[in-house]
Amino acid sequence: MLQHSRSSNGVKEPTNLNALSDEYLRLSYHGLRAKDKSFNADFITDFDPNLPKVEIIPQDIGRVILNLINNAFYACAERSRSTDAERQRNLTGLSHLPDLDSYQPTVTVSTKNQGNHIEISVKDNGNGIPEENKNKIFQPFFTTKPTGQGTGLGLSLSYDIVKAHGGELKVESTNNQGTEFIIQLPV
Numbered sequence: 001m002l003q004h005s006r007s008s009n010g011v012k013e014p015t016n017l018n019a020l021s022d023e024y025l026r027l028s029y030h031g032l033r034a035k036d037k038s039f040n041a042d043f044i045t046d047f048d049p050n051l052p053k054v055e056i057i058p059q060d061i062g063r064v065i066l067n068l069i070n071n072a073f074y075a076c077a078e079r080s081r082s083t084d085a086e087r088q089r090n091l092t093g094l095s096h097l098p099d100l101d102s103y104q105p106t107v108t109v110s111t112k113n114q115g116n117h118i119e120i121s122v123k124d125n126g127n128g129i130p131e132e133n134k135n136k137i138f139q140p141f142f143t144t145k146p147t148g149q150g151t152g153l154g155l156s157l158s159y160d161i162v163k164a165h166g167g168e169l170k171v172e173s174t175n176n177q178g179t180e181f182i183i184q185l186p187v
Contacts, residue, residue, distance in 0.1 A: 010057035017054055017111055018047040021120055024062055025109050028069040037180040041076045045112035054118055054185055056165055064158040068181045076105030089110025117187060123180040129173040
């Protein structure tokens with residue numbers, strides 16, 4: 001909560017967003033693996049080699065990227081758990097879904113130079129965000145995670161940080177296909 005009310009005293013500096021995104025992707029993945037040895041997911045990077053350095057507060061945008069990637073891995077882990085439960089029902093003859101064995105949790109982080117702004121995309125193939133939650137996800141204290149697993153401040157704080165940098169944070173989500181968060185930062 002203190003992070004939410006505190007304005008950053010960080011200094012903007014020219015930053016390589018490809019390196020920053022890659023660093024936080026690996027930090028997130030290995031952090032989750034350290035906490036939960038059973039956690040497993042693929043991750044893919046698609047970084048635009050023609051990105052200029054962008055004037056940002058690297059710690060703040062890094063916090064946003066880390067939050068989005070952690071959420072993406074969480075969504076994949078949740079879908080994996082529900083797929084595993086469905087597999088168990090299938091084995092006992094209670095259900096039959098042919099694509100249960102084909103789910104591979106995957107998070108993709110990409111960057112793109114759009115001329116007047118840079119886009120950083122964090123995409124997962126989790127369950128997606130239910131339609132009724134899409135307009136609430138950037139509100140402080142809104143969470144769908146179980147008690148003790150989320151404060152509901154991560155996306156709200158991320159939204160505020162991106163706005164403070166003159167950018168936008170957008171979300172696109174399709175039920176049972178996944179979610180993509182897009183950070184747009186001015187060049």
